[in-house]
Amino acid sequence: MKTNAFYRTGLGLFAAGTLTFLGASAFAQEPSKAIAVLHPTQGNNVHGVVTFTKTGDKMKIVADVMGLTPGKHGFHIHEYGDCSAPDATSAGGHFNPTNHPHAGHDAAERHEGDMGNLEADASGKAHLELTDDMMTFSGEKSIIGRGVIVHAKADDLQSQPVGNAGGRVACGVIGIAKP
């Protein structure tokens, strides 16, 4: 009887410990995929989907956007995931936690949110794939909850602070996606 009770207690503690461990690791694990669904701002018809998938130190970005005028359109992550204003100015400026100047996506020093340009074909569709080594899903460079903005004009990749890309034609919020 004594032995039995000892074993039961021991197994109980072991089981509780295992559950605590599994619970903690499940919550501590950062997301592996995020998604932003882009909706048109007032007077525009631009919509699309952008996915962010983390593999090791790299972030794979895939954007499919439609309803654009043909040509280049500035494409950035902005500081706030707030698309409430009709012109999406509520999303704030470019996401720039390290306080660097605005530049293109391949520049060594740039805003974390600088993704360069989408380029729409004659039918108004743009597809872009980028690999990023600055963005994260946790810490000060985390893009979760930030905004994604598509602009009316091309980003010239050098004018400060936003590349002279004009108004905002679509806005979306980056949320955690099912892996």
Ligand SMILES: [Cu+2]
């Ligand atoms: Cu922008």
Ligand SMILES: [Zn+2]
């Ligand atoms: Zn920028």
